[in-house]
Amino acid sequence: DAGVTQSPTHLIKTRGQHVTLRCSPISGHKSVSWYQQVLGQGPQFIFQYYEKEERGRGNFPDRFSARQFPNYSSELNVNALLLGDSALYLCASSLIGMGNTGELFFGEGSRLTVL
């Protein structure tokens, strides 16, 4: 079975631009989460979506938004890019429900560089 897939794998943008990152979860997983990992740091929680509804939001500005589609894939959008948005953006999917610990399965990430 395919794991979590993310696209694009690498991208370069300039300050002020907008970026859209995409994620396809593992088949059967209805929860998708987004994390930002700045170089040398642990991943920081941005959003969680479950059944197409936002179920959690981390401490990120409104420039960050996301959505989940009926097929459970997801997009992360970042507007008005800043240099500090340069990071590895990780998507993770999980099973949510009784008896599940909800462990995260990560994709390989989208590395965003803002110049």
Added chain:
Amino acid sequence: AQSVTQLGSHVSVSEGALVLLRCNYSSSVPPYLFWYVQYPNQGLQLLLKYTSAATLVKGINGFEAEFKKSETSFHLTKPSAHMSDAAEYFCAVKRGTGNQFYFGTGTSLTVIP
């Protein structure tokens, strides 16, 4: 608030030596705890998880971790390091009411031949 602290941002061990990576958690209730590994330019891979079923948890690649409530610790160990263990290791705690994970700052493991 639930969080984890990883002591030691860099750990070096000789090949064949014991690996010990430290993680302490802060939580008002028994948490779900995880160890993830990240190889260069890759995503995170689950090593093992604690879900209150057993205090000694065995994971993949010979790693294990012991949950010690009295010490609020969940240290990761491996009896004998292999060159392929060189990577970044993250301890994480999951919030009980949701699915938000809080990661430590990571420990970079170097294995010396």
